[in-house]
Amino acid sequence: MPMAPPFAQVVDDLIKGQQFATQLQDLLRASPKAGLIMDQILHTFSRAIHAAEAAAATSAAEWSSDVQSEVTDAGNGGGKRKSAAGGGDRRACRRKTQQSSVVTKNLKSLDDGLAWRKYGQKEIQNCKHPKAYFRCTHKFDQQCAAQRQVQRCDEDSETYRVTYIGVHTCQDPPAAVTPHHQTGSSDVLHAAGFHYISFAPNAVAAPATTTSTTTTTTVNTTNHLTGVGAAAGSGLQSLKLGSRDQEEVLSSNTPGNSALRSTAGAAPAPGWPDQGDVTSTLQYGGDVDLEDQFLHGDFPYLDDIVVPYYLDH
DNA sequence: TTAATTTGACCCCC
DNA sequence: GGGGGTCAAATTAA
Numbered sequence: 001m002p003m004a005p006p007f008a009q010v011v012d013d014l015i016k017g018q019q020f021a022t023q024l025q026d027l028l029r030a031s032p033k034a035g036l037i038m039d040q041i042l043h044t045f046s047r048a049i050h051a052a053e054a055a056a057a058t059s060a061a062e063w064s065s066d067v068q069s070e071v072t073d074a075g076n077g078g079g080k081r082k083s084a085a086g087g088g089d090r091r092a093c094r095r096k097t098q099q100s101s102v103v104t105k106n107l108k109s110l111d112d113g114l115a116w117r118k119y120g121q122k123e124i125q126n127c128k129h130p131k132a133y134f135r136c137t138h139k140f141d142q143q144c145a146a147q148r149q150v151q152r153c154d155e156d157s158e159t160y161r162v163t164y165i166g167v168h169t170c171q172d173p174p175a176a177v178t179p180h181h182q183t184g185s186s187d188v189l190h191a192a193g194f195h196y197i198s199f200a201p202n203a204v205a206a207p208a209t210t211t212s213t214t215t216t217t218t219v220n221t222t223n224h225l226t227g228v229g230a231a232a233g234s235g236l237q238s239l240k241l242g243s244r245d246q247e248e249v250l251s252s253n254t255p256g257n258s259a260l261r262s263t264a265g266a267a268p269a270p271g272w273p274d275q276g277d278v279t280s281t282l283q284y285g286g287d288v289d290l291e292d293q294f295l296h297g298d299f300p301y302l303d304d305i306v307v308p309y310y311l312d313h
Numbered sequence: 314t315t316a317a318t319t320t321g322a323c324c325c326c327c
Numbered sequence: 328g329g330g331g332g333t334c335a336a337a338t339t340a341a
Contacts, residue, residue, distance in 0.1 A: 118318060120333060133332070137317095149332090 144170035
């Protein structure tokens with residue numbers, strides 16, 4: 001989606017500031033207190049970027065609507081499906097996708113705590129497994145452009161290659177968040193659209209020289225999930241992955257599933273609380289409690305998590 | 314009844 | 328022309 005020029009400049013400046021701050025954060029690692037302050041600065045940048053992006057999306061959509069209708073009227077002569085919703089909108093959507101930030105991860109679990117809705121699945125050539133397509137549940141009610149594509153790795157069928165396209169601009173209710181990670185500050189951050197940031201030492205360097213980046217990361221949750229299985233019994237959805245067929249796997253592990261989301265809001269579903277921990281890490285990496293855990297070595301996943309929060313531009 | 318998923322068809326881009 | 332991404336009607340689940 002074309003970003004309105006004033007917003008593009010704002011976002012660009014904010015990202016530069018964020019990158020400088022992350023470099024400074026590296027230098028201040030020795031001091032935990034300074035690190036906390038730096039994290040708050042980074043939170044502020046992230047929040048501002050999201051706000052500017054959301055505003056830009058709205059602005060650009062309004063700006064392009066007139067142009068879009070012209071193109072649609074002039075160019076959609078033939079061969080459409082019966083529905084009125086056709087090619088013009090699709091073209092706009094595809095352009096938007098191509099210009100969004102793209103982050104690819106290899107994950108053992110598909111639960112990232114965000115509300116996704118599956119809208120398609122496709123067999124991909126030269127791949128054993130189909131690719132599933134997800135969009136944010138709030139695509140229409142909050143104009144959130146985030147998308148996710150999930151495909152099982154050919155070489156390791158227990159690993160999923162997950163591609164995140166765009167960033168969440170919605171204010172998703174934090175239903176999937178484990179309560180003990182839900183501090184007041186993280187609520188505020190989440191409400192502002194803050195989703196991805198990492199305290200992993202090597203994460204901060206990622207965006208420094210990036211203009212448009214695809215980053216591959218691995219979140220190693222294997223041992224952890226195995227442990228959960230031993231404790232929680234057979235109700236584990238994550239441990240059912242191997243026994244289900246592909247379609248079921250890709251859809252039933254989608255956090256957008258209403259059952260999962262509703263259970264997470266009240267009491268964690270059997271077998272899910274530990275995945276919730278990982279989820280919280282991804283969403284609320286800036287939470288002071290989590291960083292305390294990280295600094296004291298109590299949060300093993302963060303060692304492997306490198307989640308570039310914002311890689312575009 | 315509502316929301317999510319499935320799946321075949323459509324369409325854009327390479 | 329084919330592959331990949333998206334749409335939307337039909338189906339399923341809660």
